[in-house]
Amino acid sequence: MPLKILFFSGKSPLGIVFSGNKQGLRSFCSANSTAENMHNITELIRNQHWSKLRTHFSSTSPKTLLQQLINSEADPDLVLRYFNWSTKELKLFHPLELTCRLLQSLAAAKKYSKMRNFLHRFVQNESFHSVPSIFHAVSVSNDSLCINSIIVDMLVLAYAKNMKHNLGLEAFKRAGDYGLKLSALSCNQLLSLLVKKEKFEEVEYVYKEMRRRRIEFNLISFNIVINGLCKFGKLNKASDVIDDMKLLGISPNSITYTTLIDGYCKKGKIGKMYKADAVLKDMVENGIQPNERTFNTLIDGFCKDKNLPAAMKVFEEMKSHGVTAGVVTYNSLINGLCVHGQLDEAIALRDEMMGLGLMPNVITYNALIKGFCEKKMLDKARELFDDISKQGMVPTVITYNTLINAYCKDGKMEDAFAWRDSMLDRAVLPDISTYNCLIGGLCSKGNVEEARKITNELRNKHLRADLVTYNILIGALCKEGESKNAAKLLDEMVKVGLSPSHVTYNTLMDGYCGEGNLVAALNLRKQMEKEKMRPNIATYNVLIRGFCQKGKLQGANGLLNELLEKGLIPNQTTYEIVREEMMEKGFVPDIEGHLYNVSGTL
């Protein structure tokens, strides 16, 4: 009997004084045959005779009983059963030290799945325990690095599975401090969660730490890290990680390469599609065959890059590789065609896929409906909407939002609200986007009052105004010449915990410029920079237009040079402002040479 633990008395990290130690000692000593008594109790637990067990609580408190069970090295399964029963039925919170000792006995008995389940619930129900207190408790109750590693590893896993990324990360750090070894599985889950939550710096940190601590890496670890770096736009680093893994003797697979291709498609800068294509070639050279997902990724990339011929070429290349196009392939192409207004071709592709026995899904229809909506062919869009139900599918919130947005843009607010009502009838819950469409529609009708009223009623619908809602309202107030009130909304959104985006600042700045208040606009740029937001090309376009409209062509020219110095690339809007506002007034901007070089159209 470990006496030191029997006499142990102290404070938990939360300051709760452990009671019952003395009592535990008394009942332990006074029992004429402790061993026999414990045997009787474990039999009661084994047979789940809980009411009989309760009679023992007059002499021994439930908390003390747990301590006695653990001290007597009872079957960990039974201790666990008692632990669970006493927390559930007696609403007891056992001290962390005892929880840890239970886990340690389970680990020693290799009852791993029970430990996992236990920790899963522990993390869900008792996440008020701080990570340091858990680590302290684990380390004082047992000094086996092996057993404690297993517990801590499962703790990290439990945090990750319960979406508690901060606690997971803290446990990951502590494990390093305590010299406890983590498994690839748990680290992968943590990495995966960090990527999902877009905590990219943390992804890089965990990756570097895993390498430093020589935690075993597997292919999946690398794929998660590469995906994280890609989503963060760190494409060169992602490529470097592929080299790292090769050096460690782990060969990239099709997922690795497809992830990188997707990274270039979505986050690449100049020449991104060329680079994405190069990755495909690299992949084939390394003996990895591209699959449907690889081609889909590339096809979608070309479609989004407004290069439909290239997308079609990859589509053909895919077939020549013997890879069959699937629903996602067609969806990407159909969406690309719809975005470009090539609706006949899009419908033809839908028919082609159906001819091949591939059933279009809701995403196919959503893309088509948006295409027709943008051409103001609302009746045709409605027909496609009806097709969804005819095919036995259910429209999604996105389907409805697309239509509602179209009716709003068309000024048909009554129809838009009718669509909102019909989605309620079909149990498709409107989301904040639905209301953003409606709020935007009301605003463009000049009915800002009603828009604000609906915004204030969002709470009753269990929805909250988001960044887009504020951007819409700020834009609407600015258009009404109420930039001051729009600025109040900017303050309000910060107060409710929303981060203003570039669109927010640019919209308000545009409002100030429209009122001829360049001072307020420039102050807002300062405020934006104070919030560590770099003005983008749209910011400069707004300011340049504002300066032009006030006839301050010299100032506009200064801004042009400034944006070029900052490495920003003028876009179509910039050229239009310069052409319309500056050149028409006989001003020759310093950007002129640049204009000819870059666009070649002027």
Next chain:
DNA sequence: ATAGGGTTAG
């Protein structure tokens, strides 16, 4: 047994 692709609003 944990990793990669397609649809909405500013």
